[in-house]
Amino acid sequence: MKKRHxxxxxxxxxxxxxxxxxxxxxxNATESRYSNSSSKKVKDAASGxxxxxxxxxxxxxxxxxxxxxxxxxxxxxxxxxxxKNFTMVILEGTFTNKSSKPVSPKEWALYNxxxxxxxxxxxxxxxxxxxxxxNGTKWEELLRNGDSKVLPGKTIKFAxxxxxxxxxxxxxxxxxxxxRNTEDNSPLGSPYKLKAGMDNFTYHDTSYEDxxxx
Numbered sequence: 001m002k003k004r005h006x007x008x009x010x011x012x013x014x015x016x017x018x019x020x021x022x023x024x025x026x027x028n029a030t031e032s033r034y035s036n037s038s039s040k041k042v043k044d045a046a047s048g049x050x051x052x053x054x055x056x057x058x059x060x061x062x063x064x065x066x067x068x069x070x071x072x073x074x075x076x077x078x079x080x081x082x083x084k085n086f087t088m089v090i091l092e093g094t095f096t097n098k099s100s101k102p103v104s105p106k107e108w109a110l111y112n113x114x115x116x117x118x119x120x121x122x123x124x125x126x127x128x129x130x131x132x133x134x135n136g137t138k139w140e141e142l143l144r145n146g147d148s149k150v151l152p153g154k155t156i157k158f159a160x161x162x163x164x165x166x167x168x169x170x171x172x173x174x175x176x177x178x179x180r181n182t183e184d185n186s187p188l189g190s191p192y193k194l195k196a197g198m199d200n201f202t203y204h205d206t207s208y209e210d211x212x213x214x
Contacts, residue, residue, distance in 0.1 A: 053179040053189020063099040064108050068092075069157075071175050073196045074137075078203040087171050088129060089162040089196070090139055091115065095150060102149035105158040111182050115162065118174035118193070129163025137201050172196070 053059065058067045072090045095105035106128060109115075116123040137143070142159035150156050164171060178191040 053187070054177070054192040057192055057194075059112065059179045059192075061098075061112065063097075064103070064112075065096040065098060066105065066109060066113070067094040068177055068192055068194065069094060071194055071196045072199050073171050073173075074199045074201050076201050076203060087164045088201075089126060089164060089175075090199075091160045091162065092139075092142060092158070093160075094155060094157050096155040097150040097152055100152050102151055104147050104149050105156065106146045106160050109160060112180060114178040114180055114187075116176045116178065116191075117170070117172045118176050119170060119172060123176060126162040126164075128160055136203075 057069070058065060060066075069092045071092070074088050074090055076086050076088055078086070093105065093109075095108060097103055097108075110128070115126045117126060139159045139161070142157060143161060145156050146158040146160045148156065148158075173195050174193065175196060176191040176193050179188040180186070181188055
C-alpha cells in the first residue's frame with residue numbers, strides 16, 4: 001500500500017509539473033508574437049520598413065502598402081450583451097501585398113502601425129477588439145477582408161475594428177497613426193493624423209429566429 005501510495009503521489013507530481021510546463025509554454029506563446037511558425041510566416045510577409053514613415057495617408061514598405069481612408073467612432077446599442085452602450089472604432093483602408101506570401105491587412109497593420117487616440121494630455125494606443133463582422137454591420141464585408149489573406153501582388157479594401165471600454169476609454173475625435181520599425185518598434189517619420197466621423201449601430205440578435213426556423 002505504501003509503495004502504491006508513493007507511486008500515485010509521484011504520478012500526481014509529474015502530472016502537475018507537465019500541466020504547469022504546458023501552461024507556461026502556452027502563456028509564453030501567447031505573449032510572443034514570433035513564437036510559432038505561423039507567426040514567423042506573418043512576420044516575414046509583414047516585416048520591412050520605410051524611414052520616411054507616412055507620405056500623406058499612405059505608408060509603404062518593400063513588403064506592402066497601406067492607405068488609411070477613414071476612421072469612424074461607432075456608438076453601439078447592444079442590450080443583449082451589454083446594458084450600457086459602448087463605442088467601437090472602425091478603421092477603413094486599402095492594402096496592397098507586395099511580399100511573396102499571403103498576409104491579411106490586420107496582421108500587416110499590427111506589425112507596422114500603432115493606432116492612437118489623441119486625448120487632451122496624452123495618447124492611448126488601441127488594439128483590435130471583438131470582431132463585429134457577423135453582427136450585421138454595414139462594414140461586414142470590409143471587416144472580413146481585414147482578416148482575409150491577401151495574395152501577393154493583390155490589393156483589397158478592408159476595415160479593422162477597435163473596442164473602447166465604456167468604463168475607462170474616452171471617445172475622442174482625433175486619432176494619430178504611427179508607422180513603426182518592425183525590428184525595434186521605433187517610430188518612423190511623423191504620424192498620420194485624422195479626425196473621426198460618427199455613426200450608430202444597433203445590434204440585432206437573430207439567434208431566436210434561427211432557432212425558430214429549425
